[in-house]
Amino acid sequence: QLQLQESGPGLVKPSETLSLTCIVSGASISSSNYYWGWIRQPPGRGLEWIGSIFYSGTSYSNVSLKRRVTISLDTSKNQFSLNLTSVTAADTAVYFCARHVTHSSSWTPWGQGMLVTVSS
């Protein structure tokens, strides 16, 4: 059974870099049928796509995040990561990782989510 699990620090200081890892179990992230992505949800608000990465390493990110996003793959550990630089309080959110089927609108499954708070 495919499972995704976010990990990383739950507290990040303003202006620093938020770094999260999504550990994938039950399937290989090297499959050409899927993208692997990050979505976030500020407290009490809606979902926002952050970015996605393909098995080849090609990545895409939300232009609204103004080039602060880097997504990478580690196929040896079957995991992928998110780096978000120069964070502010506005980046406080629950961060989810999820699998996205290519040529489809299907995002499934999702990790349980991880609250990251930006505060000094």
Next chain:
Amino acid sequence: QSALTQPASVSGSPGQSITFSCSGTSSDLGAYDYVSWYQQHPGKAPKLIIYDVRHRPSGVSNRFSGSKSGNTASLTISGLQAEDEADYYCSSYTTSNTLVVFGSGTEVTVL
């Protein structure tokens, strides 16, 4: 501000059917049949309930159905049950640089 517009809240009595919309533009909902819907209970991760406009993943109740016309997608919940009380989000590809957009979310209340 979300790119796709949903009503903030919808309510219905047990057993009733409710339908609510997800409105976009010719750059997202109007450009693709890549529309999906997610159910999110408080404190939980979103769960896929409809993908590619009208397809249900295995294990999702057939009380959930999706459709699309032009720049607007719709989700119908038939035979409303207490467990359907949750937030619902739509999502679509977009031709803009954003690539993927989500709706603003609809809170469903079972009276």
